[in-house]
Amino acid sequence: MNLHFSTAQxxxxxxxxxxxxxxxxxxxxxxxxxxNIILFLVDDLGWxxxxxxxxxxxxxxxxxxxxxxxxxxxAQGMKFTQAxxxxxxxxxxxxxxxxxxxxxxxxxxxxxxxxxxxxxxKNHEKLQFPYWNVNGLTIDSTIDHxxxxxxxxxxxxxxGYHTIHVGKAHFGAIGTPCENPSNIGFDVNIxxxxxxxxxxxxxxxxxxxxxxxxxxxxxxxxxxxYHGQDIFLTEALTREAKLALDIPVQKKQPFFLYMSLYNxxxxxxPDNRFVEKYFKIGLDSTExxxxxxxxxxxxxLGDLMDYIETNDLAxxxxxxxxxxxxxxxxxxxxxxxxxxxxxxSSGKGSIREGGIREPMLAKWPGITPPNTVNPNYLxxxxxxxxxxxxxxxxxxxxLQHVDGxxxxxxxxxxxxxxxxxxxxxxYPNQWGPSGPGIGAYSAVRxxxxxxxxxxxxxxxxxxxxxxxxxxxxxxxxxxxxxxxxLANVLTxxxxxxxxxxxxxxxxxxxxxxxxxxxxxxxN
Numbered sequence: 001m002n003l004h005f006s007t008a009q010x011x012x013x014x015x016x017x018x019x020x021x022x023x024x025x026x027x028x029x030x031x032x033x034x035x036n037i038i039l040f041l042v043d044d045l046g047w048x049x050x051x052x053x054x055x056x057x058x059x060x061x062x063x064x065x066x067x068x069x070x071x072x073x074x075a076q077g078m079k080f081t082q083a084x085x086x087x088x089x090x091x092x093x094x095x096x097x098x099x100x101x102x103x104x105x106x107x108x109x110x111x112x113x114x115x116x117x118x119x120x121x122k123n124h125e126k127l128q129f130p131y132w133n134v135n136g137l138t139i140d141s142t143i144d145h146x147x148x149x150x151x152x153x154x155x156x157x158x159x160g161y162h163t164i165h166v167g168k169a170h171f172g173a174i175g176t177p178c179e180n181p182s183n184i185g186f187d188v189n190i191x192x193x194x195x196x197x198x199x200x201x202x203x204x205x206x207x208x209x210x211x212x213x214x215x216x217x218x219x220x221x222x223x224x225x226y227h228g229q230d231i232f233l234t235e236a237l238t239r240e241a242k243l244a245l246d247i248p249v250q251k252k253q254p255f256f257l258y259m260s261l262y263n264x265x266x267x268x269x270p271d272n273r274f275v276e277k278y279f280k281i282g283l284d285s286t287e288x289x290x291x292x293x294x295x296x297x298x299x300x301l302g303d304l305m306d307y308i309e310t311n312d313l314a315x316x317x318x319x320x321x322x323x324x325x326x327x328x329x330x331x332x333x334x335x336x337x338x339x340x341x342x343x344x345s346s347g348k349g350s351i352r353e354g355g356i357r358e359p360m361l362a363k364w365p366g367i368t369p370p371n372t373v374n375p376n377y378l379x380x381x382x383x384x385x386x387x388x389x390x391x392x393x394x395x396x397x398x399l400q401h402v403d404g405x406x407x408x409x410x411x412x413x414x415x416x417x418x419x420x421x422x423x424x425x426x427y428p429n430q431w432g433p434s435g436p437g438i439g440a441y442s443a444v445r446x447x448x449x450x451x452x453x454x455x456x457x458x459x460x461x462x463x464x465x466x467x468x469x470x471x472x473x474x475x476x477x478x479x480x481x482x483x484x485x486l487a488n489v490l491t492x493x494x495x496x497x498x499x500x501x502x503x504x505x506x507x508x509x510x511x512x513x514x515x516x517x518x519x520x521x522x523n
Contacts (some may be wrong), residue, residue, distance in 0.1 A: 002496055004155050007052055014425070015165060018232075020394045025176075025366065026197075032102060034160070034161075034391065034392060035254065035306070035318050035364070035390060035391065036117040036248075036254050036255050036256075036257075036313060036318065037161075037254075037318045037387060037390060037391060038257045038308075038318065038319045038320070039182050039258050039259065039320050039383070039387070040232065040301055041258070041260045041261070041322050041323070041324060042261050042264065042320045042322070042323045043089065043196075043261060043324055044265045044323070044326075044348055045236050045297065045323035045329060045359060046326055046327060046328075046329075046340060046341045046347065046348075046358055047344055047354070047358060048327070048341050048396050049088045049327050049359070050062065050254075050294070050298075050359055051066055052067060052071055052074050054081050055469070059233055059342070060440070061342065062316070064278075064281075064283075064291060065148065065294050065295070066274075066298070067294065067298040069301045069305060070321065070361065071299045072302065073305065073361045073363055074317060074361050074402070075371050075372060077319070077361055077362050077371075077372075078361065078363070078368045079360070079361050079372070080360040080361070080374045081125065081373060081374070082357065083379075084358065084379045085324055085325050085326075085380040086325060086356065086427075087348060087349050087351060087356050087431075088110050088349055088427075089110050089325055090107050090110040090111045091107055091108055091427075091448075092103075092324040092380050093170055093171060095379075095380045095381040096278035096380055096383050096384065097384070097443050098147065098148075098149040098150075098151065098152070098381075099152075099383075099385055099398070099400070099403060099405050100381060100400050100401065101379075101381055102425070102426055103385060103425075103493070103499040104428070105145060106134065106429060106499040107146075108133075108427055109121070109132060109134075109170075109197055109429040110184065111136040111170065111173050111196075111482075112196070113134075114135055114366060115135065116134060116173075117129065117131065117132070117136060120430040120431070121430045124430055126506065127430070127440060127442070127455065127503070127511075128455060128503050129500060130500035130502065130503075131143050132145070132398075132428070133143060134178065135172060135173040135176050136170075136178060137171045137172050137178045138176060138178055139151070139154075139177055139178060139184060140176075143176055143177075148399060148400075149167075150396075150398040151185055151486055152413075153165070153185035153186050153258070154242075155185070155388060155393055155396060156388075157187065158185075159391060160254065161253075161254050161255060161256045161391065162248035162251070163185055163187045163255070164187065164190070164241070164244045164248075164261060165182075165188065165189045165190065166240060166241045167190070167260040167262055168261065168262045169181045169194070169260070170194070170195065170196040170259045173194055174217060179389070180192075183511065185435065186258070188244050188247075190222060190223075190237065190430060191221060193220075194215075195217050195471040196234055196265070197262065197265045198218060198219075198220045199216050199313060200220075200266075200267070201269040201271075202232070202269060203229040203231035203232070203233070204228065204230055207219065208220055209224075213445070221401070223237075227268040230238060231270075232273070233263075234263050234271070235299075235475060236297075238303050240302040241259055241304065244419070247450050248463055249311055256391070257304075259304065260301070261297055261300060263296060263297040263329075264293040264294055265327065266332045268289050268293065268333075269289060270289040273292075273411075274291075274299075275291075275292035275302070275470035278292060280298065283334070284371075286332075286333060286334035287333070287335060289415045297317070304319075310457055315365050315366075316467050317364065317365070318362070318363065319362070320361070320383075320387075320391055321359070321360060322358055322383070323349050323357075324358075324380075325356065325358070326346075326353075326354045326357065327341050328347055329346060329347025330347060330350070330435045330438060334483050338435050341353075342470075343470045344357060344470065345470055345471040345472075346438065347435075347454065349435075350384065350436060350437035351437045351452050351472050353465070353469065353471060354437075355437060358426065362411060364411055367412055368412075371396035372414045373408055375414075375417075376410050376414075376418050377419055378410070379423045381402075382404040384404045385402060385404050385405065385406040386403060386406045388406075389408045391406065400423050421446075422445065422489050422490075423444065423445040424442075424490065424493050424494075425441070425442065425443040425444075426442045426499050426502050427440060427441050427442070428440050428455060428493065428501055429509070439453065440454070440502055440511075441453060442455070442490055442494060442499070443490070443513060444486050446462050448464065449463070450463045450471075451483060451490060453514040453517070455502050455511045462474060462476040462479055462486070480521070480522055483521075484522055487514040487517070487518035488515045488518075491515040492513045492515075494514075
């Protein structure tokens with residue numbers, strides 16, 4: 001099911017490059033005592049798209065969705081109520097694979113076509129956007145506009161893990177080595193390629209490989225055995241994941257399964273196994289279909305949990321559940337825009353909480369206390385060092401500077417409060433739709449405070465997230481000293497990673513650094 005490049009010679013070159021990148025000593029496969037790791041990443045799942053409440057109280061949205069297997073995982077492990085990613089998909093996925101913050105790796109928007117920025121960026125009326133790393137991740141240093149880094153699965157593979165990729169990849173642009181997950185260290189690639197959404201979720205539509213869409217970049221590769229069948233994409237991926245797991249299980253080799261669903265990204269389509277109940281409770285057509293996709297995702301999670309239990313692997317298998325960005329709300333959904341993640345503000349594409357706060361669960365048998373809640377914040381680049389520490393992979397030297405910090409200590413002791421470090425977001429880009437928090441921005445979260453700096457008009461929003469989770473009260477005018485402090489923290493970080501900034505077309509000058517604007521406001 002792997003994708004293949006055009007010549008064997010090119011594949012050999014990629015292999016040599018990858019082999020040369022690894023700094024770990026070669027080793028034989030580890031004994032089965034090394035923990036298996038399942039990273040279950042969902043696409044566009046919002047903080048409230050679940051029957052598991054991640055807030056202080058259960059909401060109407062928690063009552064709407066049916067995710068019994070998320071509830072099951074939460075009961076067995078730990079729930080993180082302040083887990084963050086970026087507001088769109090590729091930056092999150094590159095941070096996950098490299099441990100780098102998006103400001104540093106510069107894959108700040110979603111990738112697809114080689115060397116091409118988005119039309120919304122090229123044609124913006126007032127801002128000239130920087131040429132960001134549009135080609136995504138690379139293992140070939142000769143590829144321009146890409147981040148050259150040592151990827152997580154390559155490190156795990158070199159440490160003896162059997163590495164499996166299932167579903168959405170979205171690591172590298174079309175025509176670059178990293179469009180193929182096999183070239184970043186995955187032993188198995190099932191249905192992963194350059195695109196970040198499926199041509200179709202339906203087997204009857206060949207997952208986009210039929211009719212006028214047959215040669216579309218969105219068509220899902222490698223699932224031909226299901227073409228023409230009445231099967232939802234998520235179910236096909238889950239079946240293939242279990243078949244792929246049989247290989248390391250039989251060999252008694254530890255595995256890393258990156259279960260990266262296309263669900264619940266558009267196009268919103270019904271999973272007919274689940275949709276009827278949502279029509280019966282009165283949801284409109286789009287929202288009923290969306291809810292069925294959420295339940296389809298949850299069924300996949302449950303099937304994998306059943307698999308590890310049936311195969312007597314549960315005591316030695318870590319399961320981590322995460323979403324890549326906030327839930328879609330600015331377009332493509334039923335009902336009122338920007339309300340689908342309430343009480344959080346806005347959604348996907350936004351720097352408001354609805355765009356970056358994610359549902360996260362973790363189960364590490366013997367380590368995480370069951371049915372516990374962890375209120376500490378963390379961010380997606382933290383997964384890189386955490387997973388390596390979980391796997392016992394130490395003394396790693398990577399091509400890239402790793403920004404992420406391991407949260408293993410938090411998994412052991414959820415009462416240990418560690419919110420003294422800042423978290424950063426940087427998006428010198430244009431997503432497309434409009435709405436609260438959507439646009440080019442830089443932001444920092446430190447303790448209970450969150451500062452957002454908008455590039456277009458060089459304005460600020462300052463929120464106390466603990467007291468105002470909905471970001472309804474902008475305190476930028478009242479708390480000037482806090483604003484100035486956070487603007488300095490944000491500016492120092494952006495400068496330290498040589499972050500890209502847009503240019504104002506009217507003046508041909510770059511957007512001012514946050515602290516420069518903050519000082520001007522104070523004076």
